[in-house]
Amino acid sequence: MSDFYNILGVSKQASDAELKKAYKKASMQHHPDRGGDEEQFKKVNEAYATLKDPSKRQMYDQYGTADPQQAGPQGFNFNFDSSNFAGGNPFAGTPFDDMFAGHPFGRTRQQPRNQDMRIVTNIDLRDVVTGKSLVAQIQLGSGRNETINIEIPPGARHGDTIQYEGLGDDRHRELRRGNLHVVIQVNPLNDWQRNNNDLITKKTVNLFDLLLGCVIIIQTLDNRNVRLTVPPGTNPGQRFSIPQYGIPDINTKRRGNIYVIIDVQTPKITDESLLNKIQQLRDEIK
Numbered sequence: 001m002s003d004f005y006n007i008l009g010v011s012k013q014a015s016d017a018e019l020k021k022a023y024k025k026a027s028m029q030h031h032p033d034r035g036g037d038e039e040q041f042k043k044v045n046e047a048y049a050t051l052k053d054p055s056k057r058q059m060y061d062q063y064g065t066a067d068p069q070q071a072g073p074q075g076f077n078f079n080f081d082s083s084n085f086a087g088g089n090p091f092a093g094t095p096f097d098d099m100f101a102g103h104p105f106g107r108t109r110q111q112p113r114n115q116d117m118r119i120v121t122n123i124d125l126r127d128v129v130t131g132k133s134l135v136a137q138i139q140l141g142s143g144r145n146e147t148i149n150i151e152i153p154p155g156a157r158h159g160d161t162i163q164y165e166g167l168g169d170d171r172h173r174e175l176r177r178g179n180l181h182v183v184i185q186v187n188p189l190n191d192w193q194r195n196n197n198d199l200i201t202k203k204t205v206n207l208f209d210l211l212l213g214c215v216i217i218i219q220t221l222d223n224r225n226v227r228l229t230v231p232p233g234t235n236p237g238q239r240f241s242i243p244q245y246g247i248p249d250i251n252t253k254r255r256g257n258i259y260v261i262i263d264v265q266t267p268k269i270t271d272e273s274l275l276n277k278i279q280q281l282r283d284e285i286k
Contacts (some may be wrong), residue, residue: 004047004060007040012061016052023048055120055183058159087172114169114178119151121182121278125189125199129221129247137258138180141171141263150182155197155250158186197247197256203228204263210234218260228260236264 005012007020026044030036035151050056059065091223094217129155139145148167161181168178186194193200203216217225226242239261246256269275 001134002043002047004051007043007047010050012174014051015276019048019051023052046258055185058161058183060117062161071089076186113176114171115176116181118183120185121152122185123156124187125192126221127152128154128186128194129199130154131156136182141169142173144170146178152184154253155248156186157250158184160184189221194247197249197254198259199246199256200259200261202224202261202263204231204265205234206265207267210236210262210264218242219259220258223237226258230262234262236262238262 005014008014008019008026008115010018010022014022023044027041027048028034030041030044032038032041047106049235050060071267082173103234117135119135121136122238132152134152136148137145138148148164150162152162161183164180164182166177170177191201198219201218203218204215205216209230211232213234214230216228216230218228219225224245225243228240230240239259242258242260244255245258248255271277
């Protein structure tokens with residue numbers, strides 16, 4: 001199986017910008033019109049098409065393929081937990097489950113299961129702050145539809161996967177059901193950006209308010225109003241922090257900060273007498 005990261009010449013931690021840059025370089029290098037190898041050119045395009053899509057990249061990183069039909073029993077997460085030795089099976093949930101069930105880990109032999117299923121759910125940054133409850137309809141291999149309640153915890157990240165055991169495919173009735181994997185896709189939200197657990201936003205302030213100082217109200221993504229004091233003489237682009245109003249850490253629950261970047265709105269003045277007064281004031285300041 002092709003190593004998409006190796007084909008593009010990037011690491012597994014490569015950012016979207018690094019992927020795009022590497023793709024452009026590799027596609028030009030291997031383009032048939034430039035004397036490149038056509039098969040390698042196809043591989044470059046396949047690699048980029050997979051890795052540029054967050055949900056496909058998540059699946060590829062986890063299972064070695066972006067094809068849900070191929071990412072079945074052969075793909076798995078090997079989460080080794082030493083506590084499973086206490087009467088459990090450290091290979092539970094993997095294709096080795098049945099091979100090692102019973103001996104030597106003290107479990108009775110389990111029936112093989114149907115394939116796992118994967119769905120993508122879309123949320124935005126507001127949902128990342130507050131968490132969200134969703135209801136999803138899935139169609140099972142047996143042909144029946146099932147309603148699934150999905151709980152997105154506060155602090156979830158783009159590409160995170162939630163696993164629900166026993167809610168996957170039921171195509172083969174003689175087998176136990178597979179698992180359901182819910183891939184989280186976080187859509188952008190106007191005027192807000194995420195940096196780890198911090199949130200960044202811009203606030204436009206009138207020029208005179210910057211000169212004289214003012215108090216502005218910031219409405220947080222969980223609908224709280226926070227007063228922020230902008231001192232006299234604040235410069236455009238200056239950043240102020242609102243501690244612990246950001247995104248909760250998914251493990252510790254400790255919240256990040258909100259950072260407010262001040263932008264300036266220059267008033268349009270057409271009154272000549274007022275313009276003369278402003279000019280006099282400017283000359284006095286000089």
